[in-house]
Amino acid sequence: MNQPRQTPDLARITARAEGETPESRSSTISAAWDDLKRGFEQRELWLVLGWQDIKQRYRRSTLGPLWITIATGVMATALGLLYSLLFQQSLSEFLPHVALGLIIWGFIAGCIKEGSEVFIANEGLIKQLPSPLSVHVYRLVWKQFLFLLHNLVIWLALLAIFRPALGWNVLLIVPAMALILVNGVWVSMLFGIIATRFRDVAPLLDSLVQLAFYMTPIVWTTKTLHAQGGQVAQRARLAEINPLYHYLEIVRAPMIGEDVAAYHWWIVLGFTALGLLLALLAMRQWRFRVSYWV
Known part of the structure; x- marks a missing residue:
């Protein structure tokens, strides 16, 4: 069925009612970037919406979001104990590696899996709330970041127990977290x-x-695979192909007192730039159709 044709004046009035200008509705990269800025x-x-999501999820629960922290801590402890015996590694080194890996992975996986349904889950708000499309993405990333902050209690507990030697490179956590958040936005x-x-x-x-x-x-x-030498060490280099490894490394390494090789940062920065470009292209082409697709 053909859609009713809007006159220029009617289109302008509709755009103003939605808090947008005719320029922001155009199919250009700058208009897509403007959506991210206005959001x-x-x-x-x-x-507020992200915080309400957490409160609603754990309504009538005594511990609330701490249940996620408890579940992550129990899983990290179980896997750390098991695999440290299998790989014959020191528990004081391996347990923080596993725990922080699970914490950061929880954020990455949440942005990917929930991000794929972020607009479907917010169908009502998209159709009724006059706001940029990016608002719903920021809401999701903020919620996942709050979960990550809750789980960092585990890291503080490990610091108190094992007392690793942390240097000034621990400050790299700040730019690493910033990059993780930016990537969460474009992925979602x-x-x-x-x-x-x-x-x-x-x-x-x-x-x-x-x-x-x-x-x-x-x-x-x-490190365990490289230490075995031979073909196992060569196959271990396949891990370098996985971009998620580099995302984990720039956050996890400073938190356990290890140095981060510069190439990890360059790979993450490259994927961040590429991902943002792909997201902007997708927004330029289809962001105004999302309300019809949900």
Whole structure:
């Protein structure tokens, strides 16, 4: 069925009612970037909505979000004890590696899996709330970041128990976290738009994330494989192909007192720039169709 044609004046009035200008509705990269900017400026909205998501999820629960921390801590302890025996590694070194890997992975996996359904889950708000599309993405990333902050209690407990030698490179956590957040935004935006149009993408991403967990050095280390030498050490280099390994490394290494090689940063920066470009291209082409697809 043909859509009713809007006159220029009517289109302008509709755009103003939605808090947008005709320029911001154009199919250009600058208009897509403007959506991200205007969405960030409405941070009072998505900060409150993200916090409400957590409160609603754990309504009538005594411990609330700490249940996630407890579950992550128990899993990290179990996997750390088991694999430290299998790989014959020191528990004081291996347990923090596993625990921080699970914490950071929780944020990455949450942005990918929930990001693929971010617009579908917010169908009502998208159709009724006059706000940029990026508001819903910021809301999701903020919620996942709050979960990550809750789980960092485990890291503080490990610091108190094992007392690793942390140097000035621990300050690298700040830019590393910033990069992780930026990547969470473009991942949620890109996969959210694609999965809203093609509904088979979300379950496919769920399976791929589960597969990527075992291919990423979370419950194993590249050092162990390199130490065995021979073909095992050569195959260990395949881990370098996995971009998620580099994301984990720039955050985890400073938190356990290890140095971060510069190439990890360059790879993450490269993927960040590429991902932002892909997200902007997707927004330029399809962001105004999301409300019809949900």
